[in-house]
Amino acid sequence: MDKTLGVVTCASSLCHGSIAPWNGSLVSQNEYVVWSRLDKHARAYKLLLNEQSKRIAAKLGLAAPAHESKVCLDCHAHNPLQSKTEHHISDGVACEACHGGAERWIGTHTEAGNSHAKNLANGMYPSDQPLARAQLCLSCHFGDTEKYVTHRMMAAGHPRLSFELNTFTSLQPAHFKVDTDYVQRKGTVDGVKIWSVGQAVAVATQLSILMDPKRGRDGAFPELTLFDCHACHHPMADTRWTPRTTLGSNQGPGLVRLNDSSILMLYLILRQTEPASAENFKLAVSQLNQAIAGRGDMAASAATLKIQAQAAAQKLSQSGMTDAQLAGVALLLVDDGLNGSYSDYAGAEQATMALGSVVSLLNQQGKLKSAAEMNRGLASLRASLVNDEKFKPSEFQLRLRAIRPQLVSGITKQNAPKEQGRP
Numbered sequence: 237m238d239k240t241l242g243v244v245t246c247a248s249s250l251c252h253g254s255i256a257p258w259n260g261s262l263v264s265q266n267e268y269v270v271w272s273r274l275d276k277h278a279r280a281y282k283l284l285l286n287e288q289s290k291r292i293a294a295k296l297g298l299a300a301p302a303h304e305s306k307v308c309l310d311c312h313a314h315n316p317l318q319s320k321t322e323h324h325i326s327d328g329v330a331c332e333a334c335h336g337g338a339e340r341w342i343g344t345h346t347e348a349g350n351s352h353a354k355n356l357a358n359g360m361y362p363s364d365q366p367l368a369r370a371q372l373c374l375s376c377h378f379g380d381t382e383k384y385v386t387h388r389m390m391a392a393g394h395p396r397l398s399f400e401l402n403t404f405t406s407l408q409p410a411h412f413k414v415d416t417d418y419v420q421r422k423g424t425v426d427g428v429k430i431w432s433v434g435q436a437v438a439v440a441t442q443l444s445i446l447m448d449p450k451r452g453r454d455g456a457f458p459e460l461t462l463f464d465c466h467a468c469h470h471p472m473a474d475t476r477w478t479p480r481t482t483l484g485s486n487q488g489p490g491l492v493r494l495n496d497s498s499i500l501m502l503y504l505i506l507r508q509t510e511p512a513s514a515e516n517f518k519l520a521v522s523q524l525n526q527a528i529a530g531r532g533d534m535a536a537s538a539a540t541l542k543i544q545a546q547a548a549a550q551k552l553s554q555s556g557m558t559d560a561q562l563a564g565v566a567l568l569l570v571d572d573g574l575n576g577s578y579s580d581y582a583g584a585e586q587a588t589m590a591l592g593s594v595v596s597l598l599n600q601q602g603k604l605k606s607a608a609e610m611n612r613g614l615a616s617l618r619a620s621l622v623n624d625e626k627f628k629p630s631e632f633q634l635r636l637r638a639i640r641p642q643l644v645s646g647i648t649k650q651n652a653p654k655e656q657g658r659p
């Protein structure tokens with residue numbers, strides 16, 4: 237494991253701490269300034285000192301305050317096993333949390349004739365590669381078998397986590413610019429690939445945690461955050477159960493549903509990119525749902541689904557989508573919703589972030605009739621997601637229906653995918 241040197245090592249004004257981007261340089265060199273002023277990762281540690289964190293720590297009965305507790309520091313700071321004295325945990329999620337301990341690459345990464353491949357060989361993390369980036373970000377934004385926001389933490393006041401790799405890469409905000417030299421050094425960047433790999437890795441991660449005997453269970457129950465929050469958290473008078481259309485309704489009413497928002501997305505992606513795998517995937521999801529309902533072996537069906545998700549992540553990270561597949565994905569995102577797939581908040585939320593990523597790529601390719609009109613449509617979808625407890629599936633559907641003609645007229649110009657059954 238390479239040692240972490242600390243953010244001061246990166247922050248000099250001649251290195252990454254320039255106030256304005258440099259013109260003649262390959263990278264902007266103002267990354268530190270962007271990070272420290274605009275990026276929430278820079279204040280992730282400081283959050284642990286606020287009232288909300290104090291309340292969480294007290295309700296959980298932690299032995300130490302939040303900012304001294306490993307369960308919080310593992311995500312809210314860079315908490316490496318080995319570091320130099322210049323590294324301060326109070327810097328939050330700093331450069332080397334994502335780019336890897338700089339012990340071996342710090343000296344060489346600025347030498348003339350150096351290459352990205354050499355940096356990686358010296359221990360720099362491949363954050364440019366979709367698969368590696370998905371694993372990196374999801375380790376904190378979803379959790380893994382080492383660090384996790386448990387249902388107990390959420391009940392003590394920790395916010396629910398929500399994540400989509402491509403959307404969050406631009407929200408961070410990005411401190412890198414995909415220009416000609418970036419593409420020369422690191423290859424092209426495809427937002428829809430980043431989205432789809434992110435979904436596949438999220439499914440595999442969810443299943444790893446479900447299968448982990450320590451992490452996946454809490455006393456008599458499974459870890460509840462793996463399930464759909466709104467399966468439990470709604471008033472009893474509100475008998476809203478309806479059969480799920482896209483991935484089958486085999487579970488029946490009264491059972492806790494898995495949070496299947498990323499599963500829904502991956503199923504949609506597979507239907508466009510690998511129809512044969514999609515059928516296997518659907519079968520495996522159905523078997524897992526049956527097992528959760530007490531009809532089958534949960535460990536075995538989770539393992540099968542996890543292998544499929546990992547294989548999909550590999551494949552999707554190697555090949556991009558054709559124009560026709562992309563157009564198909566865009567339409568399916570809407571049509572699945574019109575067919576009742578996003579009756580849960582978490583599904584509607586993932587579909588909206590996905591549409592954002594897909595629409596932005598279609599727009600870059602000049603395939604939207606009116607980007608402004610499409611953005612208004614997306615804004616109206618986001619508006620119906622502001623409060624998860626007041627989410628109305630029927631209203632979300634109406635808003636989806638309103639953007640469909642826009643999408644269809646945009647993408648049929650160049651490559652009409654098969655019209656999907658429109659309700």
Ligand code: HEC
Pocket residue numbers: 283284288289290292293302305307308309310311312375376377378379380383384385389394395396397398
């Ligand atoms: C698995 C990683 C992980 C762990 C463990 C974790 N957090 Fe978080 N926490 C996050 C992420 C990611 C967010 C940001 C959520 C978002 O905005 O999408 C967050 C958000 C928060 C927020 C709200 C921030 C805001 O802007 O409103 C507080 C407060 C917080 N965490 C405190 C804690 C405390 C206290 C602990 C330890 C008991 C803890 N967290 C453990 C990942 C984690």
Ligand code: HEC
Pocket residue numbers: 243246252262263264267268269271272277329330331332333334335362363364365369405411412413418422
């Ligand atoms: C939360 C994760 C994260 C943190 C923290 C972070 N970065 Fe990055 N950084 C990325 C990602 C993702 C990219 C884009 C993919 C890539 O090129 O590796 C990137 C790209 C870069 C690039 C490459 C730009 C190019 O044109 O090739 C530089 C330089 C950089 N970061 C410097 C920094 C510095 C300096 C810090 C700390 C002040 C920092 N980063 C903190 C995630 C992070």
Ligand code: HEC
Pocket residue numbers: 276277279280283310311312313314329333334363369372373374375376377401404405407408
């Ligand atoms: C070491 C853990 C860690 C890693 C790795 C990490 N994050 Fe975060 N991220 C956090 C925490 C903790 C917060 C909450 C900070 C806050 O709210 O102030 C956060 C906040 C964010 C936010 C702000 C969310 C909001 O609600 O405004 C974005 C966007 C984000 N992260 C994107 C990413 C991306 C993209 C990656 C991968 C390149 C990444 N993060 C990797 C821990 C991490």
Ligand code: HEC
Pocket residue numbers: 387390391392393395396460461462463464465466467468469492
């Ligand atoms: C299997 C059912 C189930 C699922 C799924 C579930 N919860 Fe809970 N939740 C509970 C129960 C039971 C309690 C404890 C209620 C009590 O103490 O009265 C609880 C308590 C809470 C509380 C504290 C409420 C209070 O009154 O103090 C919050 C917040 C919470 N859950 C959030 C979530 C979130 C966010 C999710 C999804 C990520 C989720 N829950 C998923 C059953 C569930």
